[in-house]
Amino acid sequence: MALTLYGSSYSRSLRVLWMLKELDLPFEHIPLEWQECGKNADYLAINPTGTIPTLVDDGFVLAESLAINLHLARRYGRLWPAAEQDQALCWQWSLWAVASMEASYIQWADHTLWLAPEARDPAQAAAATEALQRPLARLEQALKGQPWLLGHDFSVADLNVAGCINGLRRFDLTAYPTMADWLNRCLDRPAYRAATQLP
Ligand SMILES: N[C@@H](CCC(=O)N[C@@H](CS)C(=O)NCC(=O)O)C(=O)O
Structure with a gap:
């Protein structure tokens, strides 16, 4: 399992950083700033929308902060109800x-x-x-x-x-x-x- 989160905590990425901390899983954090993410060619190759956050989960790329959190909760089985x-x-x-x-x-x-x-x-x-x-x-x-x-x-x-x-x-x-x-x-x-x- 390899998790990378792009996005500074001074942005909507904070929501995902919060979730990652709740999950207590190791992850790489690349604190890209919101002023830069739309201009960074390397980042645009990962997320063409050019916004933060983006999660890369074992090579799977996912954007949208709340979708990322729903994915993480379900995949890693925490904060995700059974019913x-x-x-x-x-x-x-x-x-x-x-x-x-x-x-x-x-x-x-x-x-x-x-x-x-x-x-x-x-x-x-x-x-x-x-x-x-x-x-x-x-x-x-x-x-x-x-x-x-x-x-x-x-x-x-x-x-x-x-x-x-x-x-x-x-x-x-x-x-x-x-x-x-x-x-x-x-x-x-x-x-x-x-x-x-x-x-
Ligand atoms: N609905 C998206 C919004 C993402 C978004 O707009 N993020 C801002 C930072 S909070 C951003 O990247 N702004 C840079 C830009 O729009 O160029 C989400 O929740 O992830």
Whole structure:
């Protein structure tokens, strides 16, 4: 088994680094930066899309951070539920995170945290804050009465959703206490902390 992960932790690659740390498998990490990946000819030969992350697993090349995590969970048998319907819920939550939350999250983070202060637009931050209310309410509802999205066990569903919105620890989550507690428990995991220490 040989695993190589391309992508710096200062990017969506952090989600996969987190998963790799949860799996506790040896892997080679090539911390390519997002500013460079689209221009690097060697990397474009591996992933013509020119985005990070990319995983190479025994010669098999796979892109898309959440697809990589689903593949890793299933192949290496960790954070992957046994029941077929629970596996389907892992796909559901992963696709939901990207389709229903990630764009608004990025807009909010851009105009609150990431862009230089002079480039931030308060109107865009406010619009993103508004757009996040519905998916946040969905998570609050889903987590009522159970610690993790699938019930009793932390799974790739939690990792993929939390990995898409990790910066929301700095969002006003007062109205979503159950979701806020879940996000803190996800991001307090040793594997997440270890991943954030990587380049
Ligand atoms: N949906 C993809 C998005 C990948 C993506 O856009 N990654 C960014 C870094 S976070 C990137 O590579 N940007 C460089 C570019 O678009 O040229 C995933 O989740 O892996």
